[in-house]
Amino acid sequence: MSVLKYLLQKEFRQIFRDPAILRIIFMMPTLQLIIIPLAADYEVRNINLAVADHDHSVYAQQMIQKIKSSGYFKLVNYTDTYQEAIKSIESDKADIVLEIPTDFEKNIVREDYSKLFIAVNAVNGMKANLGAAYMQGIIQDFNKQIRMKWIQFPKVPPQTNISVVESNWFNPMMSYKYFMVPATLATLLTMVGVFLTALNIVREKEVGTIEQINVTPIKKYQFILGKLIPFWVIGLVVLSIGFTIMRFFYQIHPLGNILVVYFFAAIYLLVVLGLGLLISTFADTQQQAMLISFFLLIIFILLGGLFTPIDSMPAWVQKLTWLNPVSYFIDVVRMVILKGSKLSDIRNHIFIILGFAAILNSWAIFNYKKTS
Amino acid sequence: MDNQKVIVVDELTKRFEDFIAVDRISFEVSKGEIFGFLGANGAGKTTAMRMLCGLSIPSSGKASVAGFDVFHQTEAIKKSIGYMSQKFSLYEDLTIKENIRFYGGIYGLSKTQIIDKTKYLVEHLHLQKHENSLVKSIPLGWKQKLAFSVAIVHDPAIVFLDEPTGGVDPIARREFWELIYDASERGITVFVTTHYMDEAEYCNRVSIMVDGKIEALDTPKQLKHRFESGSMDEVFLKLARKAVRGE
Numbered sequence: 001m002s003v004l005k006y007l008l009q010k011e012f013r014q015i016f017r018d019p020a021i022l023r024i025i026f027m028m029p030t031l032q033l034i035i036i037p038l039a040a041d042y043e044v045r046n047i048n049l050a051v052a053d054h055d056h057s058v059y060a061q062q063m064i065q066k067i068k069s070s071g072y073f074k075l076v077n078y079t080d081t082y083q084e085a086i087k088s089i090e091s092d093k094a095d096i097v098l099e100i101p102t103d104f105e106k107n108i109v110r111e112d113y114s115k116l117f118i119a120v121n122a123v124n125g126m127k128a129n130l131g132a133a134y135m136q137g138i139i140q141d142f143n144k145q146i147r148m149k150w151i152q153f154p155k156v157p158p159q160t161n162i163s164v165v166e167s168n169w170f171n172p173m174m175s176y177k178y179f180m181v182p183a184t185l186a187t188l189l190t191m192v193g194v195f196l197t198a199l200n201i202v203r204e205k206e207v208g209t210i211e212q213i214n215v216t217p218i219k220k221y222q223f224i225l226g227k228l229i230p231f232w233v234i235g236l237v238v239l240s241i242g243f244t245i246m247r248f249f250y251q252i253h254p255l256g257n258i259l260v261v262y263f264f265a266a267i268y269l270l271v272v273l274g275l276g277l278l279i280s281t282f283a284d285t286q287q288q289a290m291l292i293s294f295f296l297l298i299i300f301i302l303l304g305g306l307f308t309p310i311d312s313m314p315a316w317v318q319k320l321t322w323l324n325p326v327s328y329f330i331d332v333v334r335m336v337i338l339k340g341s342k343l344s345d346i347r348n349h350i351f352i353i354l355g356f357a358a359i360l361n362s363w364a365i366f367n368y369k370k371t372s
Numbered sequence: 373m374d375n376q377k378v379i380v381v382d383e384l385t386k387r388f389e390d391f392i393a394v395d396r397i398s399f400e401v402s403k404g405e406i407f408g409f410l411g412a413n414g415a416g417k418t419t420a421m422r423m424l425c426g427l428s429i430p431s432s433g434k435a436s437v438a439g440f441d442v443f444h445q446t447e448a449i450k451k452s453i454g455y456m457s458q459k460f461s462l463y464e465d466l467t468i469k470e471n472i473r474f475y476g477g478i479y480g481l482s483k484t485q486i487i488d489k490t491k492y493l494v495e496h497l498h499l500q501k502h503e504n505s506l507v508k509s510i511p512l513g514w515k516q517k518l519a520f521s522v523a524i525v526h527d528p529a530i531v532f533l534d535e536p537t538g539g540v541d542p543i544a545r546r547e548f549w550e551l552i553y554d555a556s557e558r559g560i561t562v563f564v565t566t567h568y569m570d571e572a573e574y575c576n577r578v579s580i581m582v583d584g585k586i587e588a589l590d591t592p593k594q595l596k597h598r599f600e601s602g603s604m605d606e607v608f609l610k611l612a613r614k615a616v617r618g619e
Contacts, residue, residue, distance in 0.1 A: 006477030010466065017465050208459025215425050215455040216478050217447055371446050372428050 003218060007226030015230060024196065029188050029238050033245045037180040047131040050077035050094035052085035057105035063142050067098070072134050089121045096120050096131045108146070170255075170338045177250050182333040183306045185242040189265065190272050190300065190326050192238050194293050197231050197276025202289040205280075214370045224365060228273050235269040236262070246337075255340035264332050264346060267353050271325045274360030281367035300326040325356050376403040378529055378561045379424065384433035384442075386419050393419040395584035396433065401577075403529070406552060406562045408575030408592075412612045415581040417565045418458070418534055424563070425455050425532055438529040451479075454523035454531035454560075458538065462519050464508035468499055471507060472522060479526035493521045513544030520551055524560060531555060533564040537571065549574055569605040578604070580611050587611050 015021050049067065053060055067073050073096075077088040088094040099117040101107075107114040118135060120128040204210040213223060239262065246252045254261075275296070283289035303310070303317065304326035310318060321327045328349045335341035343350075379401035386394040394416045401407045411417045422428040424437050426446030435442045438452035455461075462471045469490055476486040494503045497517055502510055507518070516536060524531050533552075537545045549571065552562050564575070572578050572592060579589040588595055588611060592604055599607045 003478050003480065006474055009477075010463065010470070010474045013470060014463065014465050207464070208457060209461055209463060211427070211457050211459065212455065212461035213478075214427055215450055215453070216475075217451045217480070218478050371426055 003222050004225055007218075007222060008229060011226055011230045015234070021196065024192060025234055025238060026241065028192065029185075029241050030245060032188055033181065033184055033242055034249060036184045037177050037250070044127050044130040044134075045072055047073050047096060047127060047134070048076045048088075048094045049073040050079070050085040050088040050097045051075065052079055052082045052097060052099045054080060054102040055100050055104040056080070059105040059108060059146070060100045063100075063139065064098075066142050067135065067138050070134065070138050072131070086119065089119065092121075092123075094121065095124070095127055096135065098135065178252060178338055179334070180306075181246050181250050181252055182337045183304075183330045185239070185246065186329040186333045187301050187304065187306055187326065188242065189235055189239055189269070190329070191297055193231060193235050193269055193272030194276045194279070194297060195290075196234065197227065197273045198279040198283065198289040198293050199286055200231070201227060201277065201280035202283050202286050206285060220365060220368060220370060224277065224361075224368065227277070228270075231273050231276075232266075232269050235272070236265065239265050252337065254337040256336035256342065258336075260336050260341070260343050260346070261333060263343065264329070264336075264350060264353070267350065267357060268325065268329050270357035271353055271360055274357055274364055275325075277364035278360055278367065281364055300324050303327065305330050325353060328353055377401065378403050378438055379407075379563065380434075380436050381424070382434040384420070384423060384435045385431050386416075386423060386428065387431040392584055394423070394430075397581070397584075397586045399579055399586060399589055401530075401561055401563065403561055404556055404559050405577065406556050406564065406575045408572045408578035409563060409565045409581070410572055410578055410608060411565070411581030412615055414617060415612075415615065416584040417581055420581070421532055421534055421563070421565065424449075425453060426450050452529045454526070454528040456519050456523040456531070456533050456536050458534045462507045462515065462522060465506060467504050467506055468494070468510070468518060469503045471518070472525060475522045476525050481526060489525055493518075493525075497521060513540045513547070516540060516544070517548055517551060520548065520555075524555055527558075528560065530561040530563060533562065535565055535567065537566065537568065545571070569603065569608055572604040572608070580608060582611055582615050583617050587614070 051064060053064070064075070064078075068075055076094050077085060079085050082097075082099055085094070085097045085099065089097055097119040099119070101115060101117070104114050104116075116139065118132055120132050122128045201210070204213070243254075243258060243261075246254075276293070279289055279292050279296075283292055302308075303313070303321045303324050305321070306326075310321050310327060313321070332341075332346050332349050335346060377400045379399075381400070382398050383396045384394060384398070385392065385396050397420060409417055409421065419428065423430045423442055424435065426437075426442060426449040429446075430442060437449045440446075440448040440452070442449065463474070466474065472490045472493055473486055476489055481489065490503075494500055497514070499510075499514065499518070502514075507515060510518075520531075520533070520536060523533075537548050540548070545568070552564070552574075556562050564571075566572060575592065577589065577591050578595060579586050580595075581587070588598070588607070590598065595607050596602065596604065599610050601607045601610065
């Protein structure tokens with residue numbers, strides 16, 4: 001075992017002497033955790049609205065006021081011709097045009113019926129979609145309001161309304177940071193683990209020191225443990241930094257026991273490091289290792305449920321995500337932090353991830369050859 | 373010199389698909405001998421040496437190093453040899469002391485052995501002032517002497533040196549060869565490849581490889597006599613010119 005001691009000592013010395021690695025360990029998680037969740041917010045605000053008002057009535061004004069006060073829209077152009085309004089979409093100043101026809105108010109009062117027109121700039125599909133949906137919601141609400149005022153007049157039949165009351169479980173405020181921050185942390189841990197391990201070993205190949213190691217009586221398992229243990233420790237350090245940021249910067253207080261996440265992460269890191277190790281056995285240069293890692297990580301992250309829910313992916317892609325370790329970790333982190341899941345709730349996740357760890361590490365050990 | 377054979381090679385061959393890198397070479401090396409392994413670039417020296425070090429499994433033939441078979445006992449061979457490759461093999465981001473300590477440790481030296489060895493080497497190489505400097509900051513000549521000392525930190529039976537003095541000045545080379553003589557006197561067999569023919573003169577015996585085969589093997593004196601040459605340089609040129617395969 002003393003051989004392992006010397007390997008670990010050497011590895012930790014090198015890590016603490018390399019400013020680039022230290023930066024990856026401390027700066028990368030801090031910056032990414034602060035930036036990604038703020039940027040990847042699905043709530044669309046600041047939708048630029050242009051209004052073509054042909055009516056200039058009280059109702060039209062009230063409605064525009066209501067739209068503006070919702071907080072989602074910014075009135076950038078208020079004109080009385082449709083051509084004028086559509087120009088602001090063409091010049092990309094507006095995302096949505098609301099056209100209020102002549103006699104809008106008159107028709108509502110007299111005919112009990114009126115039409116509005118919404119034109120959407122679909123270049124940014126997400127913004128357009130949500131913008132139109134928000135707008136419809138607001139207009140329906142407005143519609144209900146004015147009808148409630150008339151309810152005292154018997155000639156107008158009261159609208160039968162089914163009102164829906166929502167309650168968001170596990171994330172009562174529907175705040176995206178609760179959803180994004182834990183998952184970002186899971187992704188970060190994956191990236192740090194894969195990159196550090198793969199690049200570290202391939203670097204020894206490039207410099208030539210691995211040849212010197214291969215000609216010593218070091219056992220394969222000693223060499224591999226000597227590489228995995230330091231990065232495993234670093235992984236847990238990164239996780240702790242992440243939890244600290246989550247707690248103090250985002251004020252997210254995990255509902256479940258944070259030790260459950262640590263326990264899962266401890267196993268999960270074996271998967272990640274095993275993957276890095278495996279990549280290093282295939283790559284001869286750091287460039288190759290970098291490209292292979294990027295290729296795999298991008299797929300893992302996009303299919304991991306960080307940005308888009310796995311349930312909305314096509315069925316065959318959903319099956320692919322079963323092979324994606326990242327999706328299990330993101331799942332577990334969200335479960336424990338938002339739902340307060342216990343060890344027994346994530347039992348299946350643990351078994352699956354143990355399987356990944358066993359397969360990837362055996363493959364890597366098999367592939368790493370001291371003698372060619 | 374006693375007649376104990378530490379390296380015995382018989383018809384050793386290495387094939388890479390169609391290419392025969394090493395073609396049925398045979399030779400023996402005795403304990404304490406300084407054995408020069410010469411050849412033009414691409415003649416197959418490094419491949420042959422890698423097989424003897426247990427880094428590469430031969431395609432056919434027989435060989436034993438320090439009494440262990442190169443096919444099945446590669447890990448046992450690794451315990452009894454030292455190796456210094458063309459590529460620089462110390463950790464540049466560790467200090468001189470840390471490198472000695474690391475390699476001593478992975479060769480299984482005890483704590484006190486490591487401390488003694490470190491003290492001895494640092495003094496012997498006159499590196500007292502630099503023992504805590506990072507290896508990347510010291511001159512190449514020193515690095516190579518240090519690399520050699522680290523390669524024999526565990527007192528192996530044989531040390532393999534692959535072009536150990538490439539790129540250093542004549543004074544540093546001279547000093548390097550003094551270290552080699554020291555090791556040889558302590559009974560360590562030295563197996564060395566080189567492109568410097570003056571260095572070939574320092575060897576007890578020299579083999580010259582051409583196109584994967586050993587074309588000549590004898591003492592430098594006998595070789596010069598046989599090829600009617602005044603220096604090893606001429607001997608080498610006469611033999612190496614016959615090569616048909618390029619680099």
